Amino acid sequence: MKHIFARAGGMLLAMTILCGLVYTVAVTGVGQLLFPKQANGSIIEADGKTYGSALLGQPFTDEGHLWGRIMNVDTTTFTDENGNPVLYAWASNLSPASEEYDALVAQRVDALRKANPDMAEAAIPVDLVTGSGSGLDPEISPAAAAYQVSRIAQARGMTEDEVQAVIDRYTTDRFLDIFGEARVNVLRVNLALDGILESTQA
Amino acid sequence: MNSVLQYALYLIILVVLSIPLGRYISKVMDGERVFLSAVLAPCERGLYRLLRVDSKENMGWKTYAGCALAFSAVSLAVLMLILRFQNLLPWNPEGVGGMSWPLAFNTAVSFITNTNWQAYSGEVALSNFSQALGLTVQNFVSAGVGIAVLFAIVRGFIRVSANGIGNFWSDLTRAVLYILLPVCLVMSVVLVGLGVPQSLGGSTTVDLLEPIAVDADGSVLVNAEIDTAHGTVTVDGQTVNGAQIVTQQQVPLFPQASQVAPKQVGTNGGGVLGNNSAHPFENPNPASNMIQMLSILLIPVALCFSFGRSIKDKKQGIAIFLAMLVLLVAALGVIAYSEQAATPQLAQDGAVNIIAGNGNIGGNMEGKETRFGIASSSAWAAFTTAASNGSVNSMHDSYTPIGGMMPMLLMQLGEVIFGGVGCGLYGMLGFVLLTVFIAGLMVGRTPEYLGKKIGPKEMRMAVLVCLATPIAILLGSGIAALVPATADSLNNGGAHGLSELLYAYSSCGGNNGSAFAGFNANTPFLNISLGLIMLFARFVPMTTTLCIAGSMAQKKKVASGAGTLSTCNAMFVFLLILIVLIIGALSFFPALSLGPIAEFTQMIGIG
Numbered sequence: 001m002k003h004i005f006a007r008a009g010g011m012l013l014a015m016t017i018l019c020g021l022v023y024t025v026a027v028t029g030v031g032q033l034l035f036p037k038q039a040n041g042s043i044i045e046a047d048g049k050t051y052g053s054a055l056l057g058q059p060f061t062d063e064g065h066l067w068g069r070i071m072n073v074d075t076t077t078f079t080d081e082n083g084n085p086v087l088y089a090w091a092s093n094l095s096p097a098s099e100e101y102d103a104l105v106a107q108r109v110d111a112l113r114k115a116n117p118d119m120a121e122a123a124i125p126v127d128l129v130t131g132s133g134s135g136l137d138p139e140i141s142p143a144a145a146a147y148q149v150s151r152i153a154q155a156r157g158m159t160e161d162e163v164q165a166v167i168d169r170y171t172t173d174r175f176l177d178i179f180g181e182a183r184v185n186v187l188r189v190n191l192a193l194d195g196i197l198e199s200t201q202a
Numbered sequence: 203m204n205s206v207l208q209y210a211l212y213l214i215i216l217v218v219l220s221i222p223l224g225r226y227i228s229k230v231m232d233g234e235r236v237f238l239s240a241v242l243a244p245c246e247r248g249l250y251r252l253l254r255v256d257s258k259e260n261m262g263w264k265t266y267a268g269c270a271l272a273f274s275a276v277s278l279a280v281l282m283l284i285l286r287f288q289n290l291l292p293w294n295p296e297g298v299g300g301m302s303w304p305l306a307f308n309t310a311v312s313f314i315t316n317t318n319w320q321a322y323s324g325e326v327a328l329s330n331f332s333q334a335l336g337l338t339v340q341n342f343v344s345a346g347v348g349i350a351v352l353f354a355i356v357r358g359f360i361r362v363s364a365n366g367i368g369n370f371w372s373d374l375t376r377a378v379l380y381i382l383l384p385v386c387l388v389m390s391v392v393l394v395g396l397g398v399p400q401s402l403g404g405s406t407t408v409d410l411l412e413p414i415a416v417d418a419d420g421s422v423l424v425n426a427e428i429d430t431a432h433g434t435v436t437v438d439g440q441t442v443n444g445a446q447i448v449t450q451q452q453v454p455l456f457p458q459a460s461q462v463a464p465k466q467v468g469t470n471g472g473g474v475l476g477n478n479s480a481h482p483f484e485n486p487n488p489a490s491n492m493i494q495m496l497s498i499l500l501i502p503v504a505l506c507f508s509f510g511r512s513i514k515d516k517k518q519g520i521a522i523f524l525a526m527l528v529l530l531v532a533a534l535g536v537i538a539y540s541e542q543a544a545t546p547q548l549a550q551d552g553a554v555n556i557i558a559g560n561g562n563i564g565g566n567m568e569g570k571e572t573r574f575g576i577a578s579s580s581a582w583a584a585f586t587t588a589a590s591n592g593s594v595n596s597m598h599d600s601y602t603p604i605g606g607m608m609p610m611l612l613m614q615l616g617e618v619i620f621g622g623v624g625c626g627l628y629g630m631l632g633f634v635l636l637t638v639f640i641a642g643l644m645v646g647r648t649p650e651y652l653g654k655k656i657g658p659k660e661m662r663m664a665v666l667v668c669l670a671t672p673i674a675i676l677l678g679s680g681i682a683a684l685v686p687a688t689a690d691s692l693n694n695g696g697a698h699g700l701s702e703l704l705y706a707y708s709s710c711g712g713n714n715g716s717a718f719a720g721f722n723a724n725t726p727f728l729n730i731s732l733g734l735i736m737l738f739a740r741f742v743p744m745t746t747t748l749c750i751a752g753s754m755a756q757k758k759k760v761a762s763g764a765g766t767l768s769t770c771n772a773m774f775v776f777l778l779i780l781i782v783l784i785i786g787a788l789s790f791f792p793a794l795s796l797g798p799i800a801e802f803t804q805m806i807g808i809g
Contacts (some may be wrong), residue, residue: 008273010253011371012280012343015378019342019464020335023383027460028402031394039400041453041483043408050409053453055397055482059414059422069572074603076420077326078407078452085416086407088452089323091477093599093720095698096568097805102547109553123555126484126548133480133596137570142561172487179208180488181563181575190411 044187046196052187057089057138060190063115064155066148066167068186069127069137070108089135096130105129118150139183142171156193166192166199204579205542205558209534212581213527216496223500224256224507224519230380231353231373232512242379249375260366263752266354267368267745270347274314274741277340281310284336285328294329295404300564306728308740313340315740316348316470316622318592318715319732321723323476325454330402333474338461342386345468345501346377348624351744352505355628356512358751359652362759364418381501388461389497396493397486398459407450416619418444425683429758440720458483466497469622471592475749478573479582479595491595496584499589500622505627513652517770522630526588529619533608534584540605569600580605587612590622592715594787599693599702599718603805606718607798610705613712615786616671622713625740628747634769635660635750637781641767641774651769653759660737660753663746670742672789675711678735679704679793685727693720697804701797710735 031039033091042054052058060067072092075085094101108129115119125144145167153160174180191197220677229236235243250257262271284291289299301309301324303322312319313336324333350373357367394400415426415435426437428447435445458474462484465472479485479494503523510519544556544566558564558576565576574582579596586593587609598609612619618630635651640663642649650657657666682688692699702721709716710732717723723732768774 004268005270005276007255007371008269008276009726011255011273011374012276014249014253015343016335016339016379019378019383020339023387024334024338024460027387027390027394028400028457030391031400031459034391035395038397039394039459040403040488041399041401041406041455042397043453050408052411052451055486056408056451056453058410058412060412060449061414062412063426064278065412072641073414073416073422074420075416075422075446075448080407080450082659084450085420085446085448086450087410087414087448088453091480091569091597091600091716091719093597093693094568095603095694095801096566096600097545097547097603097695097801098547098696098698100695101568102550105548105550105554107551123552125562126554126556126565126567127563127572129554131569131600133569133571133574133594134359134477134482136477136482137571137573138482141563141572143555146561164508174204175488175492178204178211179492180573180578182561185573187411190533194411 044081044191044197046191050104051191051196054185054188055138057136058187059087060186063151065190065193066145066152066184066186067128070129070131072131072135091133091135092131114150116151119147122147139185142182142184145184145189152193169199205538208577209581212492212496213531216499219496220500220504221507224504225511227381227501227504228511230376230510231349231508238380238384246375246379250372251296251298251373255371257369257372259369261369262365262594263354263367263748266367266370267527267748270351270744270748271741273374274347277314277343278310280338280681281313281336282306285309288329288332289327291331293331293334293402295331297328298327304726304729308733311341311733311736312715313337313470313472314344315713315736316344316468316590316625317710317713317736318465318470318472319717319723319736320472321729323632324456324474325405325476330457333461334457335482338464338473341450341461341464341470341472342378342382343374345382345464345470345623346374346763347382348622349377350374350624350781351747352624352628355631355751355754356509358754359654361755364755367748367755382464385467386463389467390459392493393459393462393490396490398462398490399455399483400459401455402457403455405452405454408453410451411447411451412543413447415442415445415447417442443807453651454483464492465593466494466591467501469498469502469589469591473593474654475710479593480597482571485595488578491542491574491578491582494593495585495595497579498569498585498589498593498789499620501623502589502626505624509627515652516643518652521770521775522627522634525775526619526630528775528779529615530584530588531620533588533612534581537584537605538577538580540602541576543602545602566602566605566671569597583609584612586716587714588619588621590617590626590712590714592709594716597719598705598716599720603798603802606701607794609716610701611786611790611794613708613714614671614675614790615782616668617714618782619714623721625713625744629667631748632664632743633782634778635664636668637774637778638767638769639664639779641777645767647765650760650766653762654754654757655760660750661749665677666746667743668785670739671711673741674735675707676789676793678731679707682728682731687725689728690737691722691725691728693722697797697800701801704793706732707735711739713739721749721802759793
């Protein structure tokens with residue numbers, strides 16, 4: 001009996017060194033060497049400055065910016081070294097079949113119609129009135145982006161075609177044209193609209 | 203149309219990949235040479251020498267079970283200590299504190315039982331040391347234990363008048379070294395390339411393009427005018443006292459890709475980050491999604507084919523595979539339909555566009571990521587709960603009532619629709635024995651399987667394998683429902699609240715680990731009771747399976763004759779499906795009708 005536990009302990013130690021230490025360090029080394037950008041959070045850089053992660057959604061309310069998914073924002077979990085709140089987000093985990101949810105979506109529909117008066121007649125793409133799985137979804141559907149084009153164009157004094165062209169540049173198709181969904185990266189579009197990302201950069 | 207194509211291709215690619223892998227696994231576990239032997243055989247021998255393991259020792263079932271239980275017990279103790287005292291250990295760049303004892307117990311149980319239920323969020327609660335040297339290690343070895351036990355019962359079927367069913371230490375070593383580690387090494391590097399972070403440096407922050415203002419409680423202030431130079435916030439011309447301006451966003455960085463790979467391949471499912479594979483870092487795009495989703499079911503499907511090859515009757519493996527596939531496709535169909543149809547509450551009488559097409563995703567997008575849409579989220583939900591994986595790429599709590607009931611039902615069926623690595627198939631073998639027995643009763647034949655007579659002892663054990671999950675889930679959730687404090691853990695009211703509770707116990711009782719994640723499971727009562735349920739649901743079927751293996755090995759083979767019930771024809775597949783459904787559905791119909799089914803009828807009533 002005693003030697004079974006000794007052997008179990010030895011086996012666990014060996015596996016910890018192999019699958020915990022050696023494996024993790026090896027993958028980190030190879031990953032950092034081959035894919036330094038991705039391995040460190042896909043941070044967008046332009047002219048030596050950093051502008052957020054291409055993979056993490058940010059909240060937008062400016063009329064001249066493209067808006068993303070509804071974010072269930074959390075500013076109390078993380079703080080910086082000076083104690084200032086740092087933004088993160090989580091899923092809502094709400095049931096989409098409750099009366100409370102009904103009222104919540106109605107409010108969102110109202111707000112979006114007010115902000116996009118030219119589109120008052122159009123049905124709103126579902127991803128604009130729903131929270132995502134992570135709360136940090138960086139993307140919206142092409143339909144959700146198109147819904148906002150006239151608002152952005154008016155706020156910026158651009159033509160709708162110009163705005164749509166920027167959106168198109170940061171739209172990614174389905175993987176192999178089949179898997180997942182086509183989507184628009186909200187932060188990249190806004191950085192391009194602000195002139196920070198080159199509008200020719202894909 | 204596209205979504206049907208996605209579902210079909212996911213299934214086809216899965217089966218095409220798992221056939222050769224099944225052959226490879228069978229060779230490895232039968233001790234044959236494989237193409238990796240040139241590199242790995244010396245490592246394997248070195249390890250045995252170091253640990254003084256005699257790999258030729260042929261263990262009886264009691265020794266085999268003793269080793270498996272001892273290894274799990276030592277793992278439990280060590281992991282619990284790591285989590286409790288992670289604040290004193292190195293590799294802790296965020297300086298996170300130690301877990302409380304109940305949470306450390308729950309988490310350690312969860313990872314050694316291949317469940318990966320998580321009552322915490324990794325970005326807040328864990329150090330790199332705990333993630334890499336604690337949880338990642340268990341992601342490998344708990345899956346290895348499952349594969350080992352499966353092949354012990356395989357040997358029980360093929361050996362004649364024998365006492366031994368193999369060597370636990372060499373089964374575990376070979377499963378990890380030849381199967382799990384090589385697959386995960388390749389997969390994790392590919393995942394880094396696709397955008398999953400892999401860093402030991404700790405988390406960082408980035409600037410927000412549009413700073414936001416929050417009040418003293420952290421609620422976002424709408425229509426706020428923010429003056430960053432003076433640090434003041436005004437709403438409608440009035441200065442808001444105590445308001446704070448948020449200019450930074452958290453970027454959680456961990457050795458992530460290296461843990462995501464074994465999390466999927468070993469049907470573990472525990473995310474590095476709280477939102478699991480819905481988080482854009484854990485699963486950045488449809489390509490990474492496809493790799494992760496297929497790897498959830500890859501080994502469980504492959505093991506059906508390994509089983510057929512190892513018992514030298516491939517048709518038996520294919521029969522079990524088909525029974526599982528039918529149930530998976532049926533569940534997937536219901537989820538996909540329900541989620542694409544969405545709810546009247548979301549559709550708002552046409553104000554919201556829930557119809558797919560022309561760049562619109564449509565369907566119930568609450569809790570789902572844009573890049574995955576309905577098809578890749580529904581397929582994942584079916585795969586992860588059919589396998590006892592439990593990772594999610596969308597929030598099951600926000601599924602439609604029926605769409606959310608199916609993942610729950612897949613877990614309640616006992617995690618035998620492919621199920622966990624190893625344990626899914628040995629659980630299904632329990633149902634196979636039950637089916638053989640019932641079919642034998644109906645036609646008056648002596649029950650036998652693979653040429654071995656099934657006696658009363660094996661039947662008692664098989665019933666325990668089949669009923670462990672329903673007992674664990676129903677007893678657990680029944681007791682929890684009587685505890686008044688449980689109500690405080692619910693995120694939604696009414697019938698959906700009951701679904702959250704039922705889902706939690708189904709997940710732990712099925713060793714799955716996914717959640718209706720609004721449910722706050724981090725209370726001492728829930729941590730300890732769910733922990734005990736996970737231990738019961740893992741080790742009762744495992745020990746009884748090994749007992750069956752031991753008594754099967756001792757039996758003689760009987761020659762099959764005209765009176766033998768075929769266990770590889772369509773009739774048997776149909777009977778097996780029926781038995782799984784009867785046991786599962788009848789056990790859970792009352793509970794489900796108070797939760798998701800009640801919510802569905804309410805939803806229709808409003809609509």
